[in-house]
Amino acid sequence: MARGGAAAGHRRRGTGRALESVTGPRPQRAALLDRVIHERMRLGIVSALAVSETLTFNELKRLMKTSDGNLSVHARRLEEAHYVQCLKSFDGRVPRTRYRLTDTGRRALERYLDHMEALIRTMRDR
16 A cells, blocks of 8 residues: 555545544444445455556456455446446457556545544544
8 A cells, every 4th residue: 555655654634534433423433434345355355456556357356365256246346336447358359357446446445544543543542
């Protein structure tokens, strides 16, 4: 995540709002969590794409240690949310599928990470 600054420990905009949101009533905190990214497989896909310009379907499948069907379902959900873009092409007659993180997806991941960091800080301060 060096590009987004999270690995370097840089503070991102919105952190204060995230902290305020996690100190409110419990139902309010849960409602603010991005359920699309929060699912383990989708978080893995988005995180992998955050550090690579593009990844092929097979590269993601190997990284995530999952089946074709499982990856397809989660990648489609991320596409529907406009977090990833699916790029289809042919290498000769062989179809190639590549994925890339969209700007919307990168912003959603940063918001999600801000929210998680705020939760961790809140719990440690107790």
